[in-house]
Amino acid sequence: MGPPSYAGSLQRSWYYGFRVICGLIFIFLIAPILVIIPLSFNAEPYFTFTEGMLTLDPEAFSLRWYEDIIANPQWLHSIKNSLIVGFFATLLATTLGTVAALGLSRPYMPYKQIIMPLLISPMIVPLIISAAAMYFFYSSIGLSQTLPGIILAHTALGTPFVVITVTATLVGFDYSLTRASASLGAPPARTFFKVTMPLILPGMISGGLFAFITSFDEVVVVLFLAGFEQRTIPRQMWAGIREQISPTILAVATLLVMASIVLLVTLELLRRRNERLRGIRA
Amino acid sequence: MKNTNVIVVGAAAVIIAVVGYFAIDKGRQASEAQKEIARLSADVERLMGEKEKIEKEKELALRPSSLTVVSWGGAYTKSQVEAYHKPWVKKTGIKINSEDYNGGLAEVKAQVESGTVVWDLVDVELSDAVRGCDDGLFEPIDLSILPPGDDGTPAKDDFLPGTLYECAVANIIWSTIYAYDKTKFPGDKPSTIADFFDSKKFKGKRGMRKGAKPNLEMALMADGVAAGDVYKLLSTPAGVDQAFKMLDKIKDDTVWWEAGAQPPQMLADGEVVMSTAYNGRIFNAQVVENKPFVIVWDGQVWDLDLWAIPKGAPNKKTALEFIAFSTDTTRNAAQASYISYGPVRKSAAPLVSTHAGTGIDMKPHMPTAPENFKNALQNDFAWWADHQDEMNERFAAWLAK
């Protein structure tokens, strides 16, 4: 790779200059995330590289902050809460969202222009307003400071992502497939599970992942709705950053970065599978 | 709202499904316990001895298995765990869920107004105790539950004047002071409240509580106002302007903290060279963590911390028992051997001796020690109850500019 052979010296320097600029922007994007990983192995309770770390002295590195997480019942409890809330919110959001997306994608869907904005409104309304509103309402029906309350709130926040991704998968969906299935005598449920679902599965999974990450990363609603018992990972991090920032947070952050890498890879694989499937059909 | 009826019914199904899932587990436990009791009751006549045992179990089952006690976290909560919680658990077997908060009535109000009260007991400042009582957020407390002092003095005479209220019982006297890191001042050292506001003479960042209280009082005292005149002056617009003008002088040099655990941390990290703080937190850093911090007592603003029970608390009766237990002479004095907050019982004062960990004498570290008390101001709860809305709003506007 290089500039085209016919390029003049000005173009040539611009060509390389442009790449340097882009390189710097990529560093801006990724460096902050990478910096915290080595720091989470710091043996000292500081947020900066010690001399020992820079000279790669093994003494300067330790797993003490990771041990801290395991030894701290609050962190463990918050991990458990995050997983419970994330799991149920994803399950509910994916189910409700997929069914709705099936309806929205049908050619005869009435009032689509009104219903669609309503369905994706949880994504549009600023979180602080959603959180405040849910706090008043959920408190008045006794759902604040309970896990089910947080699950319902996160489900509402997650469904727009499912609706959007599944609707996108259904664009260009070949309805003759379901008609064929029906005309061969399959009941609607069987048609859905055997014909429709395999085709829209990538959309469902990536929508579900979006819903999961929305719940897993959400802190504003949790700040308002959760009591001490319902603290999730982001809530625990929030308390840590606000009050007593310790490298334990960096250890948790590193684990979360790892988790997002896994997520990213999963999504990329799904995208490829989806493209392949569509490629075959086309 | 006819339409919402339909919606609510529809939603109920969804909600019940989710709630149901979580209820199943509890329900199963409950029904099993009931079966057990039923079976044993049938055998009661055959085995009198067993009957007694069952009744004992029943009595235990009626008592809560735990009590949720909310306090200010960090070294202060730790002292309460040592002085109150541990002996309480030993005596009653009732577990304590200790939670942290940063003061204020917001959480209590939210719980009470929504009817989902989960806190049994909360440690509040005086102005919040009075305001919360007026607003119906706290349960009235029958003061006759308080045990007499060790010397037999009835509780109402044993508690210092002004420490017992309709809805709250004081447990400690604490103070907002300022402290500095002596390694940062090799030459002249700050010694008066005026020095805190003099960033020319003593350079470096300051830490202050993010709120109007008690920064306004400290600002006026730093401006030379006598402690006795502070609230009189603050009741006039000119006095408030004067206080904010003093705060203006160090606005750009100040880092604002919210949790009591932050100031010692900020001093230790070198983020600030001096900070206002709760005196017990600095004491803890000095004595337990050997930090080179020095407290300046001049211009301290002292206040009470009180126990209050949120209205509709799930275990009100046990919470009352806990209040009586934790404010008796022994506990009240024991508290002071873990952190430098003063006891509120006259009978407890002479029992204050040495720090539990290091054995140093606690008396000179108390806010009320004569040496420390020369220029001290008591936080005026009545003034704050009236002015905190306006002052906090003005403070927020001032801060953001």
Added chain:
Amino acid sequence: MTSTTANDAIIRTAEGVPLKLKLLRTTRRNRIVAFCLVVPLLLFILVTFLVPIAVMLLRSVDNPIVAETLPQTVAALEHWSGQGVPDEAAFAALAEEFTLARENRTIGRAATRLNFELSGMRSLVTSTARTLSRGEQGPYKELLIEIDGRWGEQKTWATIKLIGQRYTTVQYLASFDLHYDAAGRIVAQPEVRQIYVQIFMRTLWVSLLVTVLCLLLGYPVAYLLSTLPSRISNMLMILVLLPFWTSLLVRTTAWIVLLQTHGVINDLLVWAGLIGDESRVQMIYNMTGTIVAMTHILLPFMVLPIYSVMKTISPSHMRAALSLGANPLVAFWRVYAPQTVPGIGAGSILVFIISIGYYITPALVGGRTGQLISNFIAFHMQKSLNWGLAAALGTVLLACVLLLYWLYSRVVGLDKLKLG
């Protein structure tokens, strides 16, 4: 098999139903089925989200406390001219209702509500109620003024009349730094209490700045990604997507680690001898921190839409322009850039909308000067407990966002909303 008859020339289905009718029925059935599929989610969103939002917005005008605690007094004040003090009827009603409210323990809430509007009302109300409950008798006008001179002041009564309204506009006025003076005119708040207009302006300004920064940084990156061979661009795309998928709190923490006074960048600068150890740069807990962290967090939202538009632009357009002798800059500006405008529009509006309601990052790294309107809504929700004002500020913010979304749907179309 369809059968037709010569007379009516209506096409019929095998069952003999006219085809037109059958088609209509099928369409209707399809419509119902489609609608039924959407109903569960629609109901769910209505109950768990839209109704709560509506109820909260109502709080900005709902003002029940004083109207319910002192109904007679409020009624008696209806006829008061607003000059001097009201007549004995109002005083008598007030005295009676204060005594009753003290018994019911509702007086504190009313006092709190009045105190938000006029400092000192709390103690005036509670102490007067305490004195009255000793069973004092009228005439009440003299009695109340004797208990506290403030009952003889016009502004005390004006406040009760104002806050006694069942529905109120005071919260919206407060949202724009206005209030009613004692004579009932709308005037600006005293300067020391003016704040929200400035904060709204600041929020808009920060959102605009972050949008411009994201555009400046995002456009070249999107261009590079769209022109590189897909093997390389897919690799580089990870550098955009990893931040996108990483927890917000992790990214905010990362910036704290980098920017704080004893953080990585300052240490680096000191180590390199560019600044002294005593003159470390304050880069966080102020506006700089907010802007840097928000730009970083929102950059992927700019890159992705622009990238997807650029992907569809054929490189032959640029080549054609160049081969026709256009200067590369002119070719880029006249031929390429106009085609990317939809992507720029989509990315910019998206980033702007997200910025305007941002809460977490300013709260954690904004310090004193980097706070946005969301932070003030949270302040009134959690600290000052002035929920009515929080709701009013929220409504204004929501109106801004909805306006922008309407713009977005006009420019981009909601169904074009894509993720990842």
